[in-house]
Amino acid sequence: MSSVNPNLSQERSAVQFPIEELTQFILGGPKRTEKKRILRSLVDPNKYPVFTNDDKFFLSRDKYYVRTLEKLKKLIQYKKQYDLDRDDWFYLLSETGDPNVLILHDLLFIPTLEGQLSDEQLQKWLPLAKDYAIFGCYVQTELGHGSNVRRLETTATYIHETDEFDIHCPTFTSIKWWPGALARTSTHAAVFARLIIDGKDYGIHPFIVQLRGENHKPLPGIEIGDIGPKFGFNNIDNGFLRFNHVRIPRDQMFMKFSKVSRDGKYSTPPHAKMAYGTLVAGRVDIIEQASLFLAKVLCIAIRYSIVRKQGNDTIKNPNESTILDYQFQQYRLFNSLSIVYTFHFVRNWMRDSYEINKKQVGDGDISSMADIHAISSGLKALCTELASDAMEDARRACGGHGYSHFSGIPSMIEFYAQYPTVEGENTILYLQTGRYLIKAFENARNGRPTPAALSYIKDTSRILSERSRATTWEELIDPNEQVKALTHRHTRLLAQLISNLEKSSRNHPQGYEGAKSNHMIDIVNVSRAYCYMIIVISSNEGVESIKSSHPNIYPILRTLVNLFFANSVLKYSGEFLLDNYLDSKHIEILESGVKISLEQIRPNAIGLVDAWEFSDNMLSSALGRYDGNVYEALYNWAKKDPLNLAQEKGLLIGYNEVLKDVFNGEYLKEIIKSKL
Amino acid sequence: MSSVNPNLSQERSAVQFPIEELTQFILGGPKRTEKKRILRSLVDPNKYPVFTNDDKFFLSRDKYYVRTLEKLKKLIQYKKQYDLDRDDWFYLLSETGDPNVLILHDLLFIPTLEGQLSDEQLQKWLPLAKDYAIFGCYVQTELGHGSNVRRLETTATYIHETDEFDIHCPTFTSIKWWPGALARTSTHAAVFARLIIDGKDYGIHPFIVQLRGENHKPLPGIEIGDIGPKFGFNNIDNGFLRFNHVRIPRDQMFMKFSKVSRDGKYSTPPHAKMAYGTLVAGRVDIIEQASLFLAKVLCIAIRYSIVRKQGNDTIKNPNESTILDYQFQQYRLFNSLSIVYTFHFVRNWMRDSYEINKKQVGDGDISSMADIHAISSGLKALCTELASDAMEDARRACGGHGYSHFSGIPSMIEFYAQYPTVEGENTILYLQTGRYLIKAFENARNGRPTPAALSYIKDTSRILSERSRATTWEELIDPNEQVKALTHRHTRLLAQLISNLEKSSRNHPQGYEGAKSNHMIDIVNVSRAYCYMIIVISSNEGVESIKSSHPNIYPILRTLVNLFFANSVLKYSGEFLLDNYLDSKHIEILESGVKISLEQIRPNAIGLVDAWEFSDNMLSSALGRYDGNVYEALYNWAKKDPLNLAQEKGLLIGYNEVLKDVFNGEYLKEIIKSKL
Structure with a gap:
């Protein structure tokens, strides 16, 4: 075993805070940390070779899928053997380093059963699903229809x-298109279709x-296939599904809410909003994972930036600098690190808000449902947008080696690239949140009730008249000042939008609704500004707590949250300067x-990424290895490439097939002759 | 043959400008357009099946590489048969829809021979290379050394x-790492090594x-291999190369400039800057291609956005809207389209400037060399940055189907992702350009000569005192006003940087140089602002001409250039508001x-992308097809996936290997038993 890169060791010993304390904070306290360490050992490839990711970049899609199933088999065994709650289970899955089809069954199919089946139906289906006697997928999207669920075309006609x-x-x-775990894994599906009776x-x-x-053969009338290779997620069998008059018993409609009786009578409960639940849960999960996925990429980029040396050498000083010592490298990577930790607080806040609301809804109180829906929609959009962009930026910050799959980063980018789209395309989500804000603003002005989360809207005129009185960095980053600044920006944009909408609606044939369609850019902007405010509120609350x-x-966490705030203001400095809420002096102080x-x-950078305790196998990165032996890893990994193994056996791919002819010139002579 | 999607046909017939005229403008005039259409027919897969890309997303790396060589064989035949200049040749290569190893030989190896071999050496090597009797690659980067070429470690010791x-x-x-066409294709290499004599x-x-x-077997002392899978570019054999005391004759040192004589005497010419040429050429090529690559992605996204329908349906109006009718979709895609056309003018300007300078250098006049070097460095960085980001944004704008490889976009993103890094990592390039600006500013202030390109710097105090007097959109977008605004911003940032550097250097132990290292963020910002100015100058010149x-x-081209300008100002509105060059009224007008x-x-959107005349085979996109039959294409393409072909033959991948055990429950019963 090779020793740890001396730069890394030195950096680790100089970290100014106790890393163990941060690890426990990230992993959910001492007990959960202890348990998670045990769970991590269960997917250690040295003990259980099925979990090795050493060859993952060489696997074809079919082999990669089978590997995933082999992991699934072992993971299900663990789940049966140990007492694993939701948090444990997702931690264990995540530690394998790849998505697993299990998430489709466990995270989408089972919650759909639990959320939408009647008690009677649950008794039949839930044990089967929990025992993996059946395996299910969530089948909604069609070739021609995604976000506009109302327009799905597949029919379920009562006979x-x-x-x-x-x-x-x-x-x-x-034709149903995209569901994960559909093409080869699932035995059953929760299918969304248009109910037709008489x-x-x-x-x-x-x-x-x-x-x-x-x-495992598809039943009659059912055509199933794989939708082909994707940007990422290629070990998962996203599929298509075409029904040709397939009959199912009436009691296979999910009947927790709407029902169809034996004589074809349809009934539906008063609160149709109930179905929101699943949608919101999906978005909360995504918000929860943004910091985790970005943390992985930054762990790689920051470790590599300590090992990698470049430039700054002079004749006097032949040693090159660690690239993390360059201010611009710090600017790129630490800004992203501030996103990781800020989002970690946001995640906790969002999860808590969601759980409280879920309990309220269970007690029949749906008063906060619209708030949670709007906040989770917008936050999902902003978090995935910032996390995606930061991942690509971190890849670029790794220079040439960041382009190699062995860096581990491209596959993370490819995987994560789905998040700005799934569970609600980001633009559509911003617009949803925007509509909620517009409505709340109008309600407040007309003296109608405003959601508690938006009570400040009633103070719009006071908020608009305020200017920052901060004169120092310390004053600017005071938590109240942070919130005040972001609230001011968001409220000003919202008030201006409403005023523009009103002016514009007078001349628009479709009135107010028509005016909105001419102000989509502004609605998205207001919505994003609102989400920045929510992030600054919740992360400040979190860190102060x-x-x-x-x-x-x-x-150090306070510093990271402050940095996120400062960059959020500087990125949109024009919107703070426009009405002199801030002035040029403030901008200088922030810079x-x-x-x-x-x-x-x-x-502290190394401590802030080490604290996550990502295993080398999970990161699958030559650049992000704990021991920092990046160049040896790149070389050793390349040597295992099947292309090189073939060459070592004397098989010169391409030469016999083509190049031989080209280089010996006979081929070319013939062409030239034919030209004459 | 299926007919064209009616929405597309309708849009095409309603375009307000003559598409043919735009095509001729893009492709370089009527004659070149005619020739390029003939060239395009030479890679039509209906006539020459080797050029088909129908199965490219299913090919393993080795098969994909061999396919590329088969294309190479045919392409070389064309090159010998027809009279193709540089422009024709790259057009033909580009029309195949994939990178080809030929670009490494033709674009890097041959120019290195031409630029660095002595006349005598050229007589020997150039005919061999041009006849493809030898095939070469450019071998510079090492595992541990990229941008800092001075620190390469491979040695060439004179014996x-x-x-x-x-x-x-x-x-x-x-160990040499990264060179393209090295692992399997090349017979020879231009190797950069540290010359040691006595x-x-x-x-x-x-x-x-x-x-x-x-x-084709590696010679003794030479270890060659593939560096493994990359984000993109996977049909190209990027390789590693390790020399173990390999002897070459003395006259295989490139001796156009520096020379070593038989008695081991080293001589070098006075103008070491000569070697700049190749570096600059590479950057000019990349600037040239930015608009082309982005245009492909936008062609896909805009065609799909016309075919795709979603939302906006009401009970009264059951028809969904074309997604391109949504303002936010237009905002995303047309802003990027403005980049395409603005960059097209920049590209022409850069190419002209480069050619003029090349001629001057040939005549012994190196007065503009530093300017061209600095401008091409910064522009390469800004163009690749904006193009990359716009590609990913266009992918997201295509929703779920944008995540499928069949959209064609992920592979373009993966391919293009190397551009912010290759031929100079963007941050390093920005810093280079920044240093040139700082030096010019200091020279101007000290009465020393300033490069012609930066003559305005002498007017700094006048520029800083100016404020925009424009009161309407028409006045703001007047070409002179556009240039004035961008010049003001850049000059203000530069003047402020210099002032800050001076203040800071007084307290810094390493003085001015040390102060710079604390201002890297600002230097990059100034440099980027300078490049925005160059873009606005050159695109306005171009469109007015x-x-x-x-x-x-x-x-329409004027509108696109104006849109690029407006967005460039709005994105950095804070920097224009800070000193009141613009005020809130201007921002409103721009918005x-x-x-x-x-x-x-x-x-006109469809005309602006159709005009490029990309063939369907080149785009390899189900979403971007000329006929708009996107859903049929997605389905038909999926049906050809080997995973589906296997399933149709009854092979259920994963079931027999794993799932059978899991689902039948026997396996699980055993686990549960073992737990008790």
């Missing part, structure tokens, strides 16, 4: 005679449909505050 | 006794080294000007 539904894809665009259309409802029978409980890690923050983070 | 150089990799980090180090020089001998020659396409521009572009 009185046999008490069945006839599931059918009536058009080409109604010719009347009752809108979209879910149905449980068996897809495969004996020997650990001030006394975690005095040793509080200072120098950023530099001071980078200096404070610099000695 | 008096035998009149040879001994090429050797003395350390692990000196123990004295003369710095880095290029040498021509034969890599492979009989039957065709006002009378191309009156029919001038208006509404953007919306008006989007409306003007909307009916």
Whole structure:
């Protein structure tokens, strides 16, 4: 075993806070940390070779899929053997370093069963699903229809005679497209289709449909296939599904809410909003994971930036500098690191808000549902947008080697690239949140009730009249001042939008709604500004709440949250200067505050990424190895490439097939002759 | 053959300018357009099946590489048969839809021979290279050394006794890493190594080294391999190369400039700057290609956005809207389209400047060399940065299907992702340009000569005192006003940087140089602002120069250049508001000007992408097909996936290997039993 790169060792010993304390904070306290370390050992490839990722970049899609199933088999065994809650289970899956089809069954299919089946139906299906006697996927999107669920075309027509539904894809665009774990894994599906009874259309409802029978063969009337290679996620079998009049029993409609009786009578409960739950849960999960996924990429980039040396050498000083010592490298990577930790606080806040609301809804109180829906929509958009962009920026910060798959970063970018789209395309989510803000603003002005989360809107005129009185960095980053600044910006943009909408609606043939379509750019902008405010509020709340409980890690986390704030203001400085909320002096203070923050983070950078305790196997990165032996790893990994193994056996790919002819010139002579 | 999507047909017939005129403008005039259409027909897969890209997303790396060589064979045949200049040749290569190893030989190896071999050496090597009797690659980067070429470690030691150089990799980090066409294709390499004579180090020089001998086997002392899978570019054999005391004759040092004589005497000419040429050429090529690569992605995204429908449906109006009718979709895609056309003018300007300078240098006049070097460095950085980001944004704008490889976009993103890094990492390039600006500013202030390109710097105080007097959109977008605004911003930032550097250097132990290291963020910012100015100057010059020659396409191109300007100001609005060069009224005018521009572009969008005449085979995109039959294409392409072909033959991948055990429950029962 080779020793650890001396630069890394030195950096580790100079970290100014106790890393263990930060690890425990990240992993959820001492007990959870202990348990997670045990879980991590369960997917250690040295003990359980099925979990090795050493050859993952060489696997073809079919082999990669089978590898994933082999991991699945072992993971299910663990799940049965140990007492694993949701948090443990996702930690274990995540530590394998790849997405697993299990997430589709566990994170989408089972929650759909739990959320939408009647108690009676649950008794039948849930044990089967939990025992993996059946395996399910969530089948909603069609070739021609994604975000606009109301327009799905697949039909479920009630057949009185046999008490069945006839599931059918009536058009080409109604072929189901994209569901994960559909093409080869699932036996069953939760299928969203248009309910038709006696010719009347009752809108979209879910149905449980068996897809495969004996020997896993698709049942009659069911055409299933793989949708082909994707940007990432290629070990998962996203599929297509075409129904040709497939019959299912009536009681395979999900009947927790809407119901169809034996005589074809349709009934639906008063609170149709109930179905929101699943949507929101998906977005909360994504918000939760943004900091985790970005942390992995930064762990790689920061470790590599300590090992990698470049430039700054002179004749006097032949030693090159560690690239993390360059201010611009710090600027790129530490700004992204500030996103990681800021989002970690946001994640906790969002999860708590979600759980509280879920409990309230259970008690029949739906008063906060619209708030949670709007906040989770917008936050999902902003978090995935910032995390994606930061990943690509970190890749570029790794220079040439960042372009190699062995850096581990391209596959993370490819995987994460789905997040700005799945569970609600970001623009559509921003617009949803924007509509909620517009409505709240109008309500407040007309004296109608405003959601608690937006109570400040009633103070719009006071907020608009305020100007920052801060004169120092310390005053600017005071938590109240941070919130005040972001609230001011968001409120000003919102007030201006409303005023513009009103002016514009007078001349628009479709009135106010028409005016909105001419102000989409502004609505997205307002919505994004609102989400920045929520992030600054929740991260400041979060970091202040650990001030006394975690005095040793509080200072560095405080610095990171401040840095996120400062960059958020500087990125949109025009919007703060426009009405003189801030002036040029403030901008100068923020710019120098950023530099001071980078200096404070610099000695702690390695601790801030080590604390996550990502295993080398999980990161699958030559650049991000704990021991920092990056060049040896790149070389050794390349040597294992099947292309090189073939060459070592004397197989010169391409030469015999083509190049031989080209180089010996005979081939070319013939061409030239033919030309004459 | 299926007919064209009616929405696309309708849009095409409503375009307000003559598309043919735009095509001729893009492709370089009527004659070149005619020739390029003939060239395009030479890679039509219906006539020459080797050029088909129908199965490219299913090919393993080895098969994909061999396919590339098969294309190479046919392409070389064309090159010998037809009279193709540089422009034709690259057009033909580009039309195949994939990078080809030929670019490494033709674009890097041959120019290195031409630029660095003595006349005598050229007579020997150039005909061989041009006839493809040998195939070469450019071998510079090492495992541990990229941008800092001075620190390369591979040595070339002169051996008096035998009149040879001994090429050797003395350390692990000196293994050559990354060169394209190295791992399997090349017979020879231009190797950059540290020249050592009698123990004295003369710095880095290029040498021509034969890599492979009989039957293409690596020669003794040479270890060659593939560096493994990359983000993109996977049909190209980027390789590593380790020399273990390989001897080459003395006359295989490139001796156009520096020379070593038989008695080991080293001589070098006075103008070491000569070697700049190749570096600059590479950057000019990249600037040239930015608009082309981005245009491909936008062609896909805009065609798809016309075919794709979504939302906006009401009970009254069951038809969904074309997504390109949404303002935010226009905002995303047309802003990027403005980059495409603005960069097209920049590209022409840069190419002209480069050619003029090349001629001057040939005549012994190196007065503009530093300018061209600095401008091409910064522009390369800004162009690749904006193009990369716009590609990813266009992918997201395509929603879920944009994540499929069949959209064609992920592979373009993966390919293009190397550009912010290759031929000079962008941050390093910005810093280079920044240093040139700082020096010019200091020279101007001290009465020393300033490069012609920076003559305005002498007017700094006047520039800083100016404020925009424009009161309307028309006045703001006047070409002189555009240039004035960008010049003001850049000059203000530069003057402020210099003042800060001076203040800071007084307290810095390393003085001015040390102060710079604390201002890297600011230097990059100044440099980027300078490049924005160059873009606005050159694109305005370009579009105005065709006002009378191309009156029919001038208006829409003018709109696109204006849109680029407006967004460039709005993105950095804080920097224009800070010293009141602009005020809040200007910002409002620009914001509404953007919306008006989007409306003007909307009916012409399809014409602006069709005009490039990309073939379907080249785009390899189900979403970007000329006929708009996107859903049929997605389905038909998926059906050809080998995973689906296997399934149709009854092979259920993963089921027999793993899933069978899991689903039948016997396996799980056993686990549960073992747990008890």
